[in-house]
Amino acid sequence: MTDTTALDSFLDKWRSRWPEWRVVEVFVPVAQRPVALAWFSLLQEFTDAMNIAGDPLPADAKLAWWGEELRDWQQQRSRHPLGRVLEPHRAPWFELAEALPALIRLREQPRNEEQAFETAMPLATAIAEVERVLFAPPATGRWTTAVAAQLLAARLEGAGAAAIPVQAGTQPAPSQPDWAARLLQHWPTRASGPLPRRLASALARTQLQRFKGSGEPVTTLAPPRALWLGWRAARDS
Template sequence: MDAGDSLQAFAAKWRAAWPEQTVLDLFVPPAQRLSAAAWASLLFELHSAAFTLEHEAVRDGKTGWWAEELQRLQGGAPRHPLTQALADVDAPFAAMAVPMLSVVRDVPLLAGDTTSLFARLRPFAEAVSACEAAVFASRAHATDADSLIAEWLVLRLPDGLAAFDRGMLPLHLRARYAAFADNAPPPALRRDWLAELEAAVPRTAAGNWFREAQRRFLRRRIRALAADAGPRPGPGHVWDAWRAVRSR
């Protein structure tokens, strides 16, 4: 498998988690298709390594490898197909490594409420946001980090609520539904969590077309989850993708 095939294999994993992205692909400027797919797939791999692996040794090993790879990417010697596809981008990739590892040391995260949880994740999200702005030749908006955090949390739903870290669910919701414990999460808990996440998604436009598309898609994903519906692309996603790309 050559580098191009490997990149597409990783992109397929990302698109399987976010089927809405197939709509966005139709509107991506041709010159940015490769970097957009590589960046989105890289974010998905970092999220998976940092937040979805239960066993500490495996989690530390994978995130440690990625931290080194981010440093190698900025140093001009990437090894992975995704980072190789971003090798020509002048971005502070290495700056993502330390905040990522700092967050990983605290997994599973136990935050008192949603505000505290966002604060714990914000240094990592801000580092990612700065890189994303460089990838898409834009300036990061202050709200882009919150958009990223909300995306990371929504990516854990619905199955993450039954995982080892309860999908990073804040303690105030765990206390409200104390009977949840090791049982299946009640519908009311998921509804309340989705309401808090929807409120946390920035209302203002993002700093680049890619993040703006994700922000719009995220709001639709939350509403779909609240209605117990799957993430199926629809006309609304076409509108969101067109508006996001056109506005930037």
């Protein structure tokens, strides 16, 4: 398999998971499109490892491999096809590698809402710091909470009830739609951050709004709806 073919296989996984991206990426500057596509394809690899079904050992080994790969990116060395696109950017890859174990902890059912966000926040922070380098957003603005909510949403969509916090005392655990609603409260409609993040966040947020329960598919947005959503996200700069 050539490097180009191998790269395309990872990019196609992202495109298959988020077909609306082909519509909204028209708002991304042309020079940033390959980087954005590679970056979100990498994050999809991490999400898949978090939501592994069955024996977690293969996924844990994969995350350990990714940790070593990202540390090599810090030294301007890469083996993975996605690294050919991303590694030339002098982003804090080491810090991202150090935050990957949060994906393993996110598989555990949290005690409460606060613990859920505390678990997601180190990885969300590392993701945001990489995006500061990849996409050079304005110096102001924080989008780590929105990224943390997106990580928790991906866990809910992949694991269902196992992702919902166990409430303390006599308060019952929320339903899947209730937990989705709580996550949306932490996830502003007008997200800050660089344009590619705002677009990806808008797609993930509207998917969570339409989420009914694990195992129930969420329909793909019609192109006009996706285009309108992308326009709004691009405007919110």
